Amino acid sequence: MQLSTFQFSKFYHALHLISMLLVVSFFIGIWTPQEIHAQERRIIDVHLHALSLKAFPAHVDTMAGYKRPESLEALRSRSIDQLERFNIVKAVTSGEPELVKNYKEAAPNRIVQGLWIPIGLTGDSLNRYLKSLPQWYRQGKFEVIGEVLTQYSGITPNDPILEPMWSFAEQEDIPVGIHIGPTFTKTSGYTPLKMKEVLKKHPNLRVYVMHAGYPKIEDMIQLMSEYPQVYVDLAGMLFGLPHEKSHQYLKRLVDAGFANRIMFGSDQQVWPQSIEESIRVIEKANFLTEEQKQDIFYDNAARFFGIGKDKTLGTID
Numbered sequence: 535m536q537l538s539t540f541q542f543s544k545f546y547h548a549l550h551l552i553s554m555l556l557v558v559s560f561f562i563g564i565w566t567p568q569e570i571h572a573q574e575r576r577i578i579d580v581h582l583h584a585l586s587l588k589a590f591p592a593h594v595d596t597m598a599g600y601k602r603p604e605s606l607e608a609l610r611s612r613s614i615d616q617l618e619r620f621n622i623v624k625a626v627t628s629g630e631p632e633l634v635k636n637y638k639e640a641a642p643n644r645i646v647q648g649l650w651i652p653i654g655l656t657g658d659s660l661n662r663y664l665k666s667l668p669q670w671y672r673q674g675k676f677e678v679i680g681e682v683l684t685q686y687s688g689i690t691p692n693d694p695i696l697e698p699m700w701s702f703a704e705q706e707d708i709p710v711g712i713h714i715g716p717t718f719t720k721t722s723g724y725t726p727l728k729m730k731e732v733l734k735k736h737p738n739l740r741v742y743v744m745h746a747g748y749p750k751i752e753d754m755i756q757l758m759s760e761y762p763q764v765y766v767d768l769a770g771m772l773f774g775l776p777h778e779k780s781h782q783y784l785k786r787l788v789d790a791g792f793a794n795r796i797m798f799g800s801d802q803q804v805w806p807q808s809i810e811e812s813i814r815v816i817e818k819a820n821f822l823t824e825e826q827k828q829d830i831f832y833d834n835a836a837r838f839f840g841i842g843k844d845k846t847l848g849t850i851d
């Protein structure tokens with residue numbers, strides 16, 4: 535990717551989180567100490583990021599409620615510490631390609647390399663980027679496509695410009711994670727239902743809707759009802775929303791009968807503690823049975839990504 539694209543996407547990525555926090559949150563939940571069972575679990579994080587500390591201006595720390603580590607190395611090692619501490623055996627990681635590579639080198643069996651479609655890529659640059667997918671895949675540069683951030687540019691999933699990506703993913707059986715959720719841009723008409731056309735055209739596509747289409751719960755439920763192959767992740771809302779709100783949203787999905795298609799995601803960016811907090815929110819959801827928690831933390835993602843079936847995520851230590 536060109537340097538200018540990087541800089542552009544960094545800037546927008548900062549806004550990505552700010553908008554997520556602004557739109558969905560005016561209060562960060564403060565957790566009362568309670569026992570975490572997570573250490574006894576196996577977890578898959580389907581939505582982790584490898585970003586530079588410069589991705590966000592310093593004041594965002596206050597909004598997020600965390601202080602970022604002092605260096606890039608500390609960010610990486612503390613993020614990986616969290617993976618180890620909470621037995622997160624796989625983490626689908628996207629961000630700046632060089633940094634994703636560094637994470638992979640630091641924890642080769644846990645980190646699954648995601649390829650993001652960065653914010654700010656449109657027109658010819660997006661075309662060129664998407665045309666490179668087959669080559670980058672052959673070179674082993676990614677295992678999963680995502681996070682696809684085209685919503686920020688107002689590009690809907692059914693836009694013809696994305697067709698080469700969907701076709702390639704379906705043909706090679708590569709999972710795709712697409713951001714459908716809060717943004718800082720005016721994409722108010724944007725809903726999970728924009729995936730319908732793509733799913734009709736590509737019935738064998740493995741795709742998950744990141745952020746579970748928040749806050750468009752009705753549309754999300756409709757899409758999942760009509761297309762049983764669609765999975766979602768809970769990333770961002772778990773640490774970005776007051777826990778009552780994320781519980782409410784999660785409960786709607788579970789009550790609609792989708793507990794076996796919801797996956798855990800942290801959306802960790804530059805605050806490693808957000809992984810831990812995201813896990814706590816699921817643990818605290820008293821309306822979930824123990825089995826449903828296990829589904830969300832691990833089983834659903836293991837099925838979706840095909841762990842042990844020689845598909846993208848490979849083996850577990």
Ligand SMILES: [Zn+2]
Pocket residue numbers: 681713714715744745
């Ligand atoms: Zn996102």
